[in-house]
Amino acid sequence: MCGIVGLFLKDKALEPKLGELLSDMLITMTDRGPDSAGIAIYGKADGKTKVTLQSAEPDQDFRQLAADLKAAGIDASVTIKSTHAVVETAADIADIRAFITASRPDVRVMGSGDSVEIYKEVGLPKDVVARFGVRAMSGTHGIGHTRMATESAVTTLGAHPFSTGADQCLVHNGSLSNHNNLRRELIREGMTFETQNDSEVAAAYLTAEMAKGKDLGEALEGALDDLDGFFTFVVGTKSGFGVVRDPIACKPAVMAETDQYVAFGSEYRALVNLPGIEDARVWEPEPATVYFWDHEKAA
Amino acid sequence: MRVFDLATTPLRELNSALHTVAPGANDTSFEVVNPRGSHSVAVGIDKPVTVEVKGSVGYYCAGMNDGGTITVHGSAGPGVAENMMSGTVVIEGDASQYAGATGRGGLLVIKGNAASRCGISMKGIDIVVHGSIGHMSAFMGQSGHLVVLGDAGDALGDSLYEAKLFVRGTVKSLGADCVQKEMKPKHLKLLAELLEKAGATDVKPEEFKRYGSARKLYNFNIDNADAY
Numbered sequence: 159m160c161g162i163v164g165l166f167l168k169d170k171a172l173e174p175k176l177g178e179l180l181s182d183m184l185i186t187m188t189d190r191g192p193d194s195a196g197i198a199i200y201g202k203a204d205g206k207t208k209v210t211l212q213s214a215e216p217d218q219d220f221r222q223l224a225a226d227l228k229a230a231g232i233d234a235s236v237t238i239k240s241t242h243a244v245v246e247t248a249a250d251i252a253d254i255r256a257f258i259t260a261s262r263p264d265v266r267v268m269g270s271g272d273s274v275e276i277y278k279e280v281g282l283p284k285d286v287v288a289r290f291g292v293r294a295m296s297g298t299h300g301i302g303h304t305r306m307a308t309e310s311a312v313t314t315l316g317a318h319p320f321s322t323g324a325d326q327c328l329v330h331n332g333s334l335s336n337h338n339n340l341r342r343e344l345i346r347e348g349m350t351f352e353t354q355n356d357s358e359v360a361a362a363y364l365t366a367e368m369a370k371g372k373d374l375g376e377a378l379e380g381a382l383d384d385l386d387g388f389f390t391f392v393v394g395t396k397s398g399f400g401v402v403r404d405p406i407a408c409k410p411a412v413m414a415e416t417d418q419y420v421a422f423g424s425e426y427r428a429l430v431n432l433p434g435i436e437d438a439r440v441w442e443p444e445p446a447t448v449y450f451w452d453h454e455k456a457a
Numbered sequence: 458m459r460v461f462d463l464a465t466t467p468l469r470e471l472n473s474a475l476h477t478v479a480p481g482a483n484d485t486s487f488e489v490v491n492p493r494g495s496h497s498v499a500v501g502i503d504k505p506v507t508v509e510v511k512g513s514v515g516y517y518c519a520g521m522n523d524g525g526t527i528t529v530h531g532s533a534g535p536g537v538a539e540n541m542m543s544g545t546v547v548i549e550g551d552a553s554q555y556a557g558a559t560g561r562g563g564l565l566v567i568k569g570n571a572a573s574r575c576g577i578s579m580k581g582i583d584i585v586v587h588g589s590i591g592h593m594s595a596f597m598g599q600s601g602h603l604v605v606l607g608d609a610g611d612a613l614g615d616s617l618y619e620a621k622l623f624v625r626g627t628v629k630s631l632g633a634d635c636v637q638k639e640m641k642p643k644h645l646k647l648l649a650e651l652l653e654k655a656g657a658t659d660v661k662p663e664e665f666k667r668y669g670s671a672r673k674l675y676n677f678n679i680d681n682a683d684a685y
Contacts, residue, residue: 405592406573407554407572407573407591407592408554408573410534410535410553410554412553425494425515425516425534426494426513426515426532426534427493427494427495427515428494429494430493430494440513440532440551441551442551442553442554442572444591445573445591445592
């Protein structure tokens, strides 16, 4: 099954409430998947790069991290949140990744970019949301996922969202049938993978397509031809938010749009607490049809 | 009339009250407020009760209805009125996928649009959709009628048995073994009755086209052996 949610704000006045709104949406979807949960929040970009890290031994890995980075000549702030840490720096992302690989091989990079922060863990949405203080987070858009695992193990790394490129992330309800072959092709193109999960392949596919110059909408159009299986995807980029369903469209999806936001839920239940939902345009996204919104293009 | 507020009352209390109406009872009107997308609202009704749902519902609303009259003043999630036996279900808004699936009787009216697989495997139910329907609708429909005032999506009536389909707008594509058929006087009469029952008073039966089974998939055809 799996439950997915997304919220793309048009009204800046709602930005301080993004974490709270998205948390409630995700918790409502708990009974669609109790295995693990995750949320990606796109906060304000302040010119620094954010890298979200995860560790099974956060005390050991993160306590000295800022000092160790400084000793290596990398000026960075480190904010520890439970098993995750967000490193903010003006330094190059490649340097951070190289440092982490060399000094803390068990630490995983959940995602990186100018604005995205990604938090995911095994457990129920309410616990995951509380553990990372998601309710207090502000931002422009975000996506969330609660997982009922089918294609790979129930682990932190197998949780969604998957991020395979700067400020990009994806959540998936469904199962892909050609992910092994596609993973091999993407590895040949230079992509790297952390898991055997099918959804990570979809994320990497979109990253690779966008690296070739496509925008999110064009990459999602390509996914309809190149991905085989069941999927409803919700995808975030630095300024964009996209939704696509496979042509069979058996994985549920409901969308709502007002002057203030565009919202996505696996079910209408996820949307009922949003402000002004009574007067929102509510619809079921069409099969094999790409929907996407972009803050930069709208501006 | 009994009112159930699903913001404060568990769904099971509503459904159990609906199931325990005594035969011949005169207090048979129910109102449901704050459904907020709840699943399985008013399922398993087997008495001639009336249920007014004030808001949108989630999965499987009015499933297995046998004799009840259920109106949803909002939209419905997947599987509304699934396997209806008899009675009437009216959705004022839109319905998600497989509305009226496997229904054996009764009338399902959708005032808005229905998504994919509307009336899949229908076995006697009458479905009238004031808007449009999605792909694979009436797949393997065995009997009953599907009336669509708007358009139909891809693969309408794929592998159809004897369900009769009437579409006023365009059909994106017909499924395997589904063909357009002549609209005879008896069909116009039948359609007029269905439209009237469904409150579709501003359209004429003559505006519709009829689709049905070409009956070529009923039995195995040796000429198709290469296809398997």
